[in-house]
Amino acid sequence: MALHTQETRSKFLQLIFQDYYRVNANQVDIPERLHMREFGMESWDYVWRCPERRTRDASGAEKSIGCGQSGRSFKKFKVCPNCGSPEVQMTSWTRHLGYRSPDALRNDLVVSAPHSVYHSAAFYNIPVSRSMDEKDWQGAELVFDIDADHLDCPCSQDHDAWRCNNPECNEMGKGVPAEEKCTKCGSESITIRRWLCDRCLGDAKRYTLKLYDEFLTSDFGFDPRNIQLNYSGHRGYHVRVRDPRIFKLDADGRIEIVQYINGLGFSSERFITETSMALLTGNIPGWPRKLMVAMIEFIRNIDSYDGKERWVEPLRKYKTAAIEGLLRVPPTLRIPVKGFLGVKSWQEIATQAVALYGGKIDIPVTHDIHRVIRLIGSLHGKTGFNVVPLSRDAVESFNPFRDALAFTAGSLKVRVMGGGVEIPKFRIGDTEYGPYGDDQVELPMAAAVFILCKGVATIE
């Protein structure tokens, strides 16, 4: 794509984001203890800086590289526009921002209309300080990210696409290749175009509700008033727990929480033995309470399990009998088949079942006590969708393609670039659009903004 069209697109998107914030800045969430939060913004343009340094050339003579200039640009360049140095650095990120009042934050959003805006889950004494030491961490909310990226949704093979960055290869294809490597040249440097649909967002929703219902409010006993849910603006949901009792928890403690929810590290040998089965009835808290349900669900779906363990075949064959045994009161591992699975196999089955039944939380997000999280009420630059706050019950009926739209007036002519791998169909409101190849189309504003943000269309 020519640079100037990319520039036009970014400028346009920044302008309409600006229009949005001008009217809706008062809708953004003001995080508790605002003055203790670090903010980060991703802008539509880049800040470039050309570092100056002295070095020696091949003959040993001293020379200097770079001019020390800096500036902003919508275009990305490989050499300094001022002196041609190849060491020019570009970034669209600004971190260590801080706001003393809600108005200061809202004003800044109107003025800079960023691609994305984030704030720390942590509270700091000096949030604008550049080093963590000086920031002086005072605690952090407990945050969870449930994103289709981590859910292995089958639909990603239908609607995602990739291209190899190796200039001699440039291979492209549908879906996401195994191990995220180019299928032709094996390069690890590929660009993946992630898409979203009702199906993957539905999966993310399901796991969000599970996290809320089965873990946060029951096992962990968090007060619903201390749990904030929101749509991420792209492929998932965020959960923030604002119970002061967990603010001081360190990274190790947070990992334990994620592993609990994801069902990782469960010692099934403690709960599954010849004699213990009779005891797995009644109300035993924690994972044991979920164990039977998890195992039954696992065996029910054993046909789609792709492991190669020795117990897979027998389990497929005697699926019904095995489930019947587990459904008994008290449950039993024995079925009337001679030489059916031994206790060791059952323990392995239980471990797998627990991990599959568990939530699908992205570990680094929760454990990193310095991470930034998207501001609720802001716009997501990859979709133009609103980051919508949600109650537990609102999640159920929430539909991002209808309920997160920020631009509903007017229409726009855009050029879609689906030449390589076609742009999958998508739905905005009640209308379905696409799929598109290389097309020129006039679309309602929300749909036009969506594909512009996705980077697969330009303005004509």
Added chain:
Amino acid sequence: MKTKVITASAGLTRLQMLRYPFSVEARELSQRQARDVETLVSLLETSRNEYVVEEAENRVIAALDQSEILTVNNNDDRDFLIYPTSRLIVEKIGDSRLKEYQAEAESKAVNGHLENEKDDIVLHLCKSAFSWQVESTGKPVQRASLPLWLRTFDFRMRFEDFLEIAPEFHQSPWKLVNRYLDAGWLPVQGLELKRLMSGKFKQLILMSSLEVRTLPARITEAVQRVESELRGKIKTTQPVKITESIVTAFPPCIRQMHEDSIRGKNLPHEARFALAAFLLKIGMSQQEVLGVFKSSPDFVSSLAEYQVRHISSKSGGEGYTPPGCRKLQGNGLCPVYQGLEYDPLCEYVKHPLGFYKTRAWEIMKGIENHSWYASKRKKQQSF
């Protein structure tokens, strides 16, 4: 032993207060005599208080020798100054290995005392000293109606408090996923609670620091004696020197584990594995790798040898592949991910070995400018 009940304390005997220096009561008593470090230092200057310095020195030496820490009870309130003075000596020396030894020994002693302690004292200490929410689950007869699994637990505690310490213990029963978590509470056995308490005390020592300026001659001498003892100890466990250039090419994660290990910190299992596998992979010998682990307080040479041999010997001498960035990040072993350190190269690598190869190459070529990284693939920064 004779005990005297001091009325000001909420149920702790004098001996109990001496045994639990972290208790509110013991801290109050020592603070009543020495409000802060300055006052303590000036108290220790007088010859009248010589025995305090002497006992404090013994206490540190015992920790260093990994022998038992004895409770000194002279029926004299100055006894309460012995523990703070021993901390003072260690802070003055400022050697993290020594501090690690002290924390380990002090916590072990506390654990031993707690073993025979009555439940109400245990509960009292949890609440008053650590602000933990812990409750008794009642007498065994009262628990008879509970499911069998839950009857053996004497206490229940809040998961937030449990997680302050439990992640330091790496066996599976300490993992939250294996606990009977219910509405934020989880049952714990008496012995487990005591382990958590002594672990908390250890953590408190490791995290506290004292600003120590000049010391009177009396303590300075004690400090010097401990220092020379420490030097002797280090000499016998000195790790094999890794050359400077190798270390400078280490990624932040490995550098951290390597430093911690040499300083005598007990590394969690995952870290030990990652470090050993990494060092073996970059060509260090088994003997050299063992040297790196020699100073850890729980070093058992035959076990460590076995582990290192095991790691290096998988599949025809190939060795285990050390874990990649993702794994390390998940285990809380990547300081960059935790925001504690920063290296631009980390944004472009997926494996510490990749970091090492690139950085070693840069060092060899004398490349100091890192802007060429940007041409490599970008890693995700946030969500």
